[in-house]
Amino acid sequence: MTWMEKISWRLAKRIKMDETPYSIGQLAHGIEIVLLNILNVIALFVTSALLQIVGEVFLVTALFFFHRLLSGGVHLKNPWTCMTATLLLMNAGGYLVKHLSATVPPYAALLAGVGIGIAFLINYRYAPAEHTYVSTDPKIQQKNRVIILNIVGFCCILSLFLVEYVYQLVIAYMVAILTQSILLLPVSFQIANRLEKHFERMVVK
Structure with a gap:
């Protein structure tokens, strides 16, 4: 399990409530996607800034x-x-x-x-x-x-x-x-x- 998957699972366990219709695994997957998108945006900004574009x-x-x-x-x-x-x-x-x-x-x-x-x-x-x-x-x-x-x-x-x-x-x-x-x-x-x-x-x- 990668460090991002571990973070996603920990966050999913914290926000999982009894009335939540999604499993911890589904929540963790969604959180991981959000974190990856954030990293993508940051990396894209940094690399494009270095290239001045x-x-x-x-x-x-x-x-x-x-x-x-x-x-x-x-x-x-x-x-x-x-x-x-x-x-x-x-x-x-x-x-x-x-x-x-x-x-x-x-x-x-x-x-x-x-x-x-x-x-x-x-x-x-x-x-x-x-x-x-x-x-x-x-x-x-x-x-x-x-x-x-x-x-x-x-x-x-x-x-x-x-x-x-x-x-x-x-x-x-x-x-x-x-x-x-x-x-x-x-x-x-x-x-x-x-x-x-x-x-x-x-x-x-």
Whole structure:
């Protein structure tokens, strides 16, 4: 049991009451997720501050997780590999936004249109993907799929009109939605599965 799991269990035992409908294990799991999210935010802030891209990183992160809640995607089971992947992806996204924002408007519009267009096609084919917080009910999945495609399509059209006015926001949206869309691809699940197995073997050794 990791130090975080121990803390989560201790807190869960303290707040567990007779009328609480959840078990200590369920409460501990929820507490662990909250603690991990707090650590993620702190780590993301520190790393992005060192790279001087705090604003860009948190803009990409907000847009990324907005779509992830609806579309699902690759999920790493180990919390530390998940944190590492999140830091790498979001900081890379923020770095791209900072440097792509120097692109002149006509080319930026083309870049945004192509990027979001590719994201739309991927979502059309694979969204919503498997994930713990995405319902497996076919009706709900179909509803989410329609919502996702409408949002991406609308934002794609809107971005082409607003690229000269909210330059950085359009580029950030393109980077965020394209990153999330790539995580819907079957090959991304295969890569994640191999990474997890490799990490497990390293831990066992």
